Amino acid sequence: MVGTGLLKGLWVTLRHVVETYRQDWHKFPRRYRREPVAVQEQSLTGLFTVQYPEERLRMFPRFHGHLIQKRDPETGLYNCTACKACERACPHGVISVEGERNPDRESKKKMLVTRFTWDAGRCLYCGLCVEACPSDALDWGQGYELAVDRREELVFDFERLLKLGEHAT
């Protein structure tokens, strides 16, 4: 019969419409999800939109949001030893590190970081730098609202990365 294919298609879309309203009804008094969820519920029908500013998805622990610099939780000193492994690993050269020997011979920290910049605007977010880090200093943070007004603000310095690291932990 000519037209059955068309009717079948109409039936599928009708089912989707009905299903979205049925789900709406379940959530009725409250419009948005209460808790952020990592993975959306898997189904073929029903509303799929995440109402972004009100609803947020929880990021996975491995999510490549932005780089962070970690501190030693006991001493409070930063872990980075300015060994430049990340700088060498980066395919695009978006990280640059400069360090100097710590003048204070007694301190546990042998090397001080004098300059560390990460250019988020040119970063590939591949994670080779994090893999290369031998001293558990560089890691990924899960933040994602990183929009800025000017391109220069995309270059993160050491202080900013340390601060992001504090927020992440």
Add this chain to the structure above:
Amino acid sequence: MLRTETLSINVGPQHPSTHGVFRMLLTLDGERVVDLKPYFGYLHRGIEKTAEQRTYVQNVPFTDRLDYICGMSNNLAYALAVEKLAGIGPIPERAEYLRVIMAELTRVVNHCVAIGFLLNDLGAFFTPVLYCLRQREYILDLFEMASGSRMTPSYIRPGGVVEDVPPEFIPAAKKVVAGLPAFVDELDQLLTGNEILMARLQNVGVLPPERAIAYGVTGPVLRGSGVAYDIRRAEPYSIYDRFDFDVITEPGQDAYARFLVRLGEMRQSARILEQALAQIPEGPVMAEGVRRIRPPAGEAYARIEAPKGELGFYLISDGSPNPYRFRVRPTSLINLQALRDMCVGHLVADVVVILGSIDLTMGEVDR
């Protein structure tokens, strides 16, 4: 006697349905296509040349950005080439399984996108494409869980995979795979028997098998022409010889056959995934002693059945830590060659559909 003139129009590079920055110069007689000249290169980023200045591992993120819809497949092809060149191996079992799982999930992602946007080109107002993207979203969640990125994962590396998947990955993947057949069935119900769709796709963009082979076309386009050629079968790489699956072919040789092949391949991918997820062993995921890759002087070519067709990497080493030559055999570019042959004689509306049925990613065409 009525005098008529042909009309030349540029479709692209800023046209709603050229799948990226691509330009076709169409010569029309009324609405019928007399000639078609494709122009590309708008997205050329010099990846092949750039790669000569990077180490073998540093090139992995660049492969993500070739065919940016199937990053995992590109990673796999490149990893196989480097392993062949540097003699890395054997790859741990678990890593092999993870590679197959990721590659097959990528195939589902790609076919979702291909079918969805083909329907958009046909003028179905965003409904099928959104159903497809919804399914893709579940799979991209899995990629993000494993590698931290959705489209540019850099997950499969020479020697194995970058790190083991988190413990919640396998159950989550099983759930996604269990839902796949229902999704394909729904798509089937929505689209396959649709008379308008059949009228638009059947006998459009006919590519006979001998022509397809002559052009070097691969993937669903070749199998849609009725040639049962699938590198997973013809020359099994990784551990594809262990799985039970069918090579889907359709005798139609037209855009509709390509659409059916993609639907069927999603079903077969679900079959492979089920087997792989059931059999995956525990163990390490990286081969021993892969720290600095410095292959001996020589050359290697490795190829895989990427979702769009044969994807190959040809590497030459001069013994340094960087490749001397890094050459991609791009699936999309070679499948694009058949475009003019398929389009001439059809109407303008068909050109867009034929382009969609080839399934291009301009990132791979221009590199």
Add this chain to the structure above:
Amino acid sequence: MPSLNNLFGFLQDWISGKLSGFLPPWGVTLAMMVITIVALLLFLVVTVMYLTYLERKVLARIADRLGPNRAGPLGIAQPVADVLKLIVKEVIVPARADVPVYFLAPVVMVAPALLPYAVLPFGPRMVPADISVAVLFVPAVTSITTLALLMAGWGSGNKFSLLGGLRAVAQKVSYSIPLLLAFLAVVLVSGSLSLVRIVEAQASYPFLLAQPLGFIIALICCVAEVNRSPFDIPEAESELVAGYHTEYSGVGFAMFFLAEYIGMFTVSAMLAILYLGGWHGPLLPPYIWFLIKVYLILCVMFWLRGTFPRVRVDQLMNLSWKVLLPLSMVNVAVVALVDKLGLRLGFLPGLVAGLVVMAVAAAVLRTRRRARAAAAARPAWQVREA
């Protein structure tokens, strides 16, 4: 509830009663005309604004989305924001445009789109002018928009626009014929060309039951007449960017948009009047019933848009000339025959005859498709090169 049922009639009497206090009789008539026109225009503009909202919501739900929900509660202010945006936007005239034609086209598009509302009955006593040939009047005035489409396509000086304009003309002309033949069958059944008479003739049963085939033909033709998906080839986004209105921005585009949605409302109203029994219905006031029926047809149009791909231009022509035109002719003949037999069985003879014709047509189409598929076994590429 007689007052509610005839709310607008009472309103009319009340206003004219007040006016006759200080105006001569011809003045009252004139004032009533102006008031009716203003009220109708306001109604139409607000309807169009919220039709876009309804359409976006329906399409969104089909695609598992929510649709506009940011401007105001439930996105209710979205149409207002859209209108403001369109008004504020700069009008860009293309360098190669044929300027007078380019600027005239939107006006020529909107004016005839409004004319049918002079004769559309929204309820008993709710028709501005009950003329005796309204069934012909509506298609006659709406087909003037064809000229506007061609003007827009030509005037823009853009090849995509030109192609879109040409397609639009071909489409409108071809689909008017089966549409009018389908309407003709209704005229035969009801015995009148006046829309009010036709609605009154449907007091016992809607003509949909007596004219199932006619309704399907008319629905398809109406969707094609207003360039809606799956027949939206004049503005096919994936091929022609936006067809004849590619080069229009701001107010010019808003005019096309307005005309398109008014056109949709018009054809839906025509279908509701001719096939669904117009204002007839239990309990609710007649004008509410009429609007319910119109919105039902509009929702079906949105539903079609959300589900189907677009047909190709040659297939569109084939459908009209090779399928709908013969079918509508057969329909007229069958209706005339049933009418002549004069069976006193209400809608049953018409329904049975319509279903039989449809079954025969489906069988013929299927065998023809089989034959075509067999012919196509030879690759088209060889045929082409030969």
